[in-house]
Every structure is written in C-alpha cells, then in structure tokens.
Amino acid sequence: MQITEVRLRHLNMDLVAPFTTSFGTFVDKEFILVEVKNGEGLSGWAESVAFSAPWYNEETIKTNWTMLEDFLIPLVLDKEIEHPRDVSDMFSHIRKNNMAKSAIEGAIWDLYAKEKNIPLSMALGGELEKIDVGISIGIQKTVPELLAKIEAGLKDGYKRIKMKIQPGWDVDVIREVRNRYPDIPIMADANSAYRLKDIELLKQLDQFDLMMIEQPLSSDDIVDHATLQAEIKTPICLDESIHSVEDARKALELGSCKIINIKIGRVGGLTEAMKIHELCKERNVPVWCGGMLESGVGRAHNIALTTLDNFTMPGDTAASANYWHKDIIQPEVTVYDGVITVPKAAGIGYEVDYTAVDEFTSYSKRYTNK
Ligand SMILES: O=C(O)CCC(=O)c1ccccc1C(=O)O
C-alpha cells in the first residue's frame, strides 16, 4: 500500500459534562485527527489521544503535530508499505512520542482494512462480535453527585463502574458507594496520585472488594507498585507505566500488577497493543482497553482492538453520547445493556462525518510530496 497524502486537522469538541481526574479537569477535548489517503480515493482515519497539556504523559497536541510533520509523515509518505504491522518498525529509531506514532499508524491500519474491504477488527485478528464496556466517572464535587452518576451508568447497563480517586476523595467516598451498592463491579483509578508512603491508606481499599485499583503510584514506576502489590489483595492494574510490550513484561516479572489497561496511543499503536495483548494472554493476565475521552474515530479503534480474545474485562469505551453532543462518526457509538455490537463495515466500520469534522476543525494542513 502507498500513502499519497496525509491531512492533519486540529479539532476541539465540547464535552457534555466536565471530567475531573487527579491531574486536572477537562471541559472540552482538543485533538489531532489524522487522515491518510491512497491513490484510489480511500481514506484511513485515526486520532491522536495527546491532550493539550502534558498532564497524563509528556506529549501534547503541539508536540504531536511537530513529530508528525517533521518526522513521522515523511517516513510513510509515498513509501511502499507492505503491511501496517511494519509501520512501528519504520518508526523504531524515533524515541517515545507514542501517541504521535499511534495516530498515523492507526490511520494506516484503517486504510489497509478498507483496501482489503474487511473490518479493522478482522484485520487485527479479533473475533468477538460484541464487547462489554464499563463507564469511567470523574471526581465529583459531592458524594450524592457521584451516586447519581453511578445510578445513571448502571441504568444504562454499563458492566462496571470506574471511579476516579485522589487524596481526600478515596476511602470514605468508596465506602459510601459500597454501602449504597454492595454487589456492583467497582474499580478505582488514581492516575498516579499516591506514593508508597500512602500504603496504609491504600491497604484500606482492600475491604471494598474492588475489581482493581488502577495506577495508584507514579506514572513512571513499576518498582514501588511491586512492593505495594505484595502488600494488598486488590489487584493493581497499570495504565500510565506501560508504554511497550517490554514494559509489560518487566512489570509482570516484577509483580507490579495483575491486570493491564491497554491504550493504543500510550503504547505507540495497534501493533504494539496487540503484542501486549499476546504477552498477557500467554501469562494468563487479563487486559482491558482504556479510554482517553476519544471522539468516535478513536472509539472505533478501541472497539476493533477489544475484539481480541484476552480483552476479558470491560473497557472504558462508553457510548458517544456519554461524551459528545454530536460525534464525528455515523452512526455514533451506541451501548445497549453495556454491550457494543462490533461494526462489520470495512475499516473502522463507521463513516467519518465530514460536515461534523469541519464544524469542529480550527485548522488543518495537507502533506504530499507533489
Ligand atoms: O472514558 C474514557 O475515555 C476514559 C476516562 C479516563 O479514565 C481517563 C480520561 C482521561 C485521561 C486518563 C484517563 C484514564 O484512564 O486514566
């Protein structure tokens, strides 16, 4: 396959409600949408999940744009690409910048699947036709507001409730949630808000029968997490700490976690995500697909990846309407009883709505060698 043109667009979409994590609050989502074209009029799509500020990882929209423009696009434009799985090797001499790499690699996977006229899920080797999803609920101002959000999530049928925690919004809040809902699957995501010195507090979480605690300690740590995991019963799930299959191997060998959250952008693309999935499958470690408040395009990629058979825990890919007044794909992602039916159309399986894309685009740029 050959990419003859790349188009980057900068979009900004308002969230239906603010989303607060231990590192900050989102009221809208700025992101880069990548479109790669071949000579036959087909387009492949993906989005960068980098945020406007470097508060989840070191990447930002601007660093991603620069990496794409200066390094990554020139490496793929007009090059003969035998298979999208080769793209990550073409980028291997460029350090880090995983979200930038993933944005173009994902678009090439979509284009490849469209050229073959098969769904992206099939191109990845995924077989599930329906996937289970949960919902991620941000830090709220009050416990009643949190309980109301949980109630709504349960009513929509989401298969598990993830609540964000941070110092001051943790043990007491989870206790109230547990008292109100003794049996539901709950997990907590700290986004690296604690340190090993908080171990006594973290041990208290064991009483609530949580499915897991996600990324309690530093975003670059796997050593202290191993110490913590040895001291608590609740499974630790790593998110921020895992950037590659090598990171995953080391974390599993150290005993730093029992579950891994796979985010395509964080690990540099679908090919690396599949490698982590494979490693975890060999070692009987369950994985699930994390979310980054994606538009429908990123959501579609998450859905395709989740069709691989070791994605045995519900992911964060909730319905479009949970985030957006209007999404940029047709149809939007819908969830019934906590289940998404995997689309069967070619590529990402949803049509990108150019009118909606234009509405949210503040600037764009075309790259060709001509
Ligand atoms: O609903 C989603 O897309 C996931 C929400 C979420 O938990 C999240 C949102 C923004 C940044 C990091 C995270 C995370 O999983 O840690």
Ligand SMILES: [Mg+2]
């Ligand atoms: Mg997380």
